[in-house]
Amino acid sequence: MQRVFNRLKKVTHKADLPWEVHLIDNHQWNAFTIGGGKVFVYTGLFKGKLAVRSDDELAAILAHEIAHVNARHASEKQGKLMLSKLLDKKLRSAAYEASFTTNQEDEADKYSVIYSALAGYKPSAGAEIWARMHKQLGSDSKDRLHDHPLNADKAKSLTRYAKLAEQYYHSGKINKNYKTLLTNNAVFFHQGESTLKAGEGGGFLALFETLGNAYVEAEKAKQEQRKRGL
Numbered sequence: 001m002q003r004v005f006n007r008l009k010k011v012t013h014k015a016d017l018p019w020e021v022h023l024i025d026n027h028q029w030n031a032f033t034i035g036g037g038k039v040f041v042y043t044g045l046f047k048g049k050l051a052v053r054s055d056d057e058l059a060a061i062l063a064h065e066i067a068h069v070n071a072r073h074a075s076e077k078q079g080k081l082m083l084s085k086l087l088d089k090k091l092r093s094a095a096y097e098a099s100f101t102t103n104q105e106d107e108a109d110k111y112s113v114i115y116s117a118l119a120g121y122k123p124s125a126g127a128e129i130w131a132r133m134h135k136q137l138g139s140d141s142k143d144r145l146h147d148h149p150l151n152a153d154k155a156k157s158l159t160r161y162a163k164l165a166e167q168y169y170h171s172g173k174i175n176k177n178y179k180t181l182l183t184n185n186a187v188f189f190h191q192g193e194s195t196l197k198a199g200e201g202g203g204f205l206a207l208f209e210t211l212g213n214a215y216v217e218a219e220k221a222k223q224e225q226r227k228r229g230l
């Protein structure tokens with residue numbers, strides 16, 4: 001896990017953060033972040049039918065959490081709340097991810113495929129995880145926290161993003177152009193590091209919503225047209 005994390009943290013938007021990954025002995029299939037570069041993974045992620053099966057899949061999970069950190073989805077306030085929850089035995093099962101919105105989840109998924117691809121991990125691995133999740137658990141909204149996209153939807157959108165990121169992926173190798181590609185790639189666009197830093201969920205996110213969504217909408221429209229044979 002440390003090895004995979006170390007390669008991912010080199011190709012992220014905020015390489016200067018004090019990145020740390022910690023393993024928590026807990027049966028749940030989950031990973032979370034408290035922001036500020038701290039990512040936590042439950043041992044449950046490696047057990048049972050849904051266990052992550054490869055470095056590529058683990059990278060998908062870690063990259064997703066790294067993305068939440070970089071997009072500042074996890075605020076310091078939330079982070080402190082989570083830490084206090086973790087310290088409280090009764091609340092230890094609380095799923096922190098529940099506090100992210102569907103939009104933030106989707107944004108983290110977009111980033112995750114780019115981070116995976118740039119670090120030399122298969123960008124489609126995330127889609128494989130969620131396809132398996134759908135196969136095992138279905139996509140009943142009762143199975144998942146209400147603000148999470150359903151497993152099948154997540155698998156579908158991740159497949160779409162992974163196809164766009166595939167061109168940057170060289171198995172086992174960090175993409176030499178990762179710095180440029182972080183700010184300009186086929187999955188999302190934004191105006192460089194300064195925009196990312198400026199946005200306390202504001203500037204960057206707003207810009208992302210506009211440009212990123214416009215792109216995704218255009219892709220969706222194209223797919224619709226293809227489906228209808230236009």
Ligand SMILES: [Zn+2]
Nearest residue numbers: 097100105108
């Ligand atoms: Zn998430």
